[in-house]
Amino acid sequence: MMKSFINVDPDSHFPIQNLPYGVFQPLSGGKPRVGVAIGEYVLDLSVIESAGFFKEVGIEEDGIFSQPTLNKFMGLGSKVWKMVREEVQRLLKEDEPTLRDHTALRKEAIISLNDVELLLPAQIGDYTDFYASREHATNVGTMFRGKENALMPNWTHLPVGYHGRASSVVISGTDVHRPKGQMKPAGEGSPIFGPSKQLDIELEMGWFIGPGNEQGKPVAIADAEDQIFGLVLVNDWSARDIQAWEYQPLGPFLAKSFATSVSPWVIPLDALEPFRVEGPKQDPTPLPYLQKEGASSFDINLEVYLKGKRMEKAQKIVSTNFSYLYWSMAQQISHHTVAGCNLRPGDLHASGTISGPVKEQRGSLLELTWRGTDPIQLETGEQRVWIEDEDVLTITGWCQGDGYRIGFGEVTGRILPALDS
């Protein structure tokens, strides 16, 4: 098994097989720049680039890794991504002396994760959220519209998606104030205004796009995976009472646009290749533009933890898997562009809530508590129906290899009380 000269625990999320990209700023000062996580450290790619190690990888512009976002690198495309990844992997190998034995360069380029602040990895031009889990769509549809209308007739024919809000995507660790808004509780004649009483998470995975496509020129499904720069964990915070009142006929708006949290490390698709699996069988067969040979899903374990203010440690409330998603990332990308919509480097796509067939695999409180009717029992003896103030919600995920993990780190966020307006 490949190993790095940097010591990495077997249960670390960031072994040499992973090498996720992120944007960081040293706490000691200096500008934001691009790095790669390795064990408990970050490799500063701006230093590696300055030292001349990326001369042969097809990057024509200087300073790609001195940028405050990954957008330019994302725009270079999958061939360049592969070559950079190979070079970084080579430099970090235990039997490769170039960096290992170069004390000065090592000191400059390898920084403890404790000594950096992680930032949003991209300037997100557009954020698109899909609705790709059949179990999730069925659960929500049943609760909002009844069992007969749970899955709309279009759902099994196309990956339903909608435009989300790019401005309010925040990095893991950002506190989020409970949103206020209009809602219409059952039995009230008129809508009321106030803090949401049904605040929820959505366990999702997201992927950053590069290099994108020209307006009017769809991405063929055979080429769609070349548009995936890498994956992150996404928590699409949702206010269910605001959503229920506002969402017809144009879809969710303020119920979700107050905040969406993403994990800081972007896991390259290449790191996930050993964990490629078939997704669910699709019946009916999709139209030809959505048909692709071969396995298009990935075996990624996903968990959600909740820690209330009276809890000593976080409690696991969800345990599910990415491979339950009905529509693949490639299908979502091809569908997104088929009418001519252009994608740009740095665009974020998210899967929608990922739920599996059994109860503990449901990726939202809405589903776990069946709209509040079946509370979660916490170890403190408390119950939880929706998120309470000061609750910390954390999503984590990883692929389990033989003796190593390809991890996604975590996306975490704490809910603060609503602000007086």
Next chain:
Amino acid sequence: MMKSFINVDPDSHFPIQNLPYGVFQPLSGGKPRVGVAIGEYVLDLSVIESAGFFKEVGIEEDGIFSQPTLNKFMGLGSKVWKMVREEVQRLLKEDEPTLRDHTALRKEAIISLNDVELLLPAQIGDYTDFYASREHATNVGTMFRGKENALMPNWTHLPVGYHGRASSVVISGTDVHRPKGQMKPAGEGSPIFGPSKQLDIELEMGWFIGPGNEQGKPVAIADAEDQIFGLVLVNDWSARDIQAWEYQPLGPFLAKSFATSVSPWVIPLDALEPFRVEGPKQDPTPLPYLQKEGASSFDINLEVYLKGKRMEKAQKIVSTNFSYLYWSMAQQISHHTVAGCNLRPGDLHASGTISGPVKEQRGSLLELTWRGTDPIQLETGEQRVWIEDEDVLTITGWCQGDGYRIGFGEVTGRILPALDS
């Protein structure tokens, strides 16, 4: 009446009372920069700025008007916008010699509109489309869901809106290929794939946002108009057959994300003040966060012209007015931010289709032809139900003053045949 030393026709859209901002590139070369339209000319603000005329207007950073977008200027806020407008108006007055009599500066700063290319005025971080016309929402609702469910229960309580696609907003004059997609024609058992057969316009007005608000800090309705940098015409092209199949439950997606066209000149809110009028009476009274003293609408005439490939001249097919909009811009802005969503300089909001109470005031073919059942008669003897290939659709608008017009120019676009994929 105030006049400029530059001769301006009484029916010109760009008298000295208007002074809209745009981004242009001289055809002779040079970088994109910011200008102001005056009659048949553009005043190059980067030249005026370099000449030192904006020293006293509170702009601390150099080169605000040498930018390829208006975003930085939009971010400076309404006090700075006002001071810049006053200085530009002073410089262009007929009795003001500073620029009028400075031959060299005049030659450098005043360029014929024939000698420039107009570009997208802003880098649009997020594009939000509302649904603020009661007549439009009622017409569409009746056609898609029947008369009983035409207006959803939420519609009279909040300005319904959704996130649009920012990447595919294009400048007036950009050709648009007919989109392809999934649709399910009546009587078909399964969806089909192909070019849209129900391609439509939406006559809308848009406004660019600046300076924006911090995430979690809503914009109070009393402050909402300070967020409006200026207004443009918007054509939100829509494929109705794709829309009908895809839009439930998360709203329109590919039916609109292939292209949205905007006019190049951004009309300052200050130029519209003489045309401020009351909007429709709102019943029920909105919740307090949507209540505002005083008139919040504007008397803006709006027209749509269609020119088919066999037509010698364009034919007017819509004649309506901005003041029919039920929800004001201020209400839309306050609502957008009330749950904590942050707006950023350069964000584009659009009103949704503007329809009035009578037939020729309907702002889409969907409504004009009542979903294809009542064709438009063209002067060539042809009929039109939906847009045909090579049709050119143009929206124009203006406020009629006493002896002058505050015009919006136009937003135009030609539909080209669907591309082979």
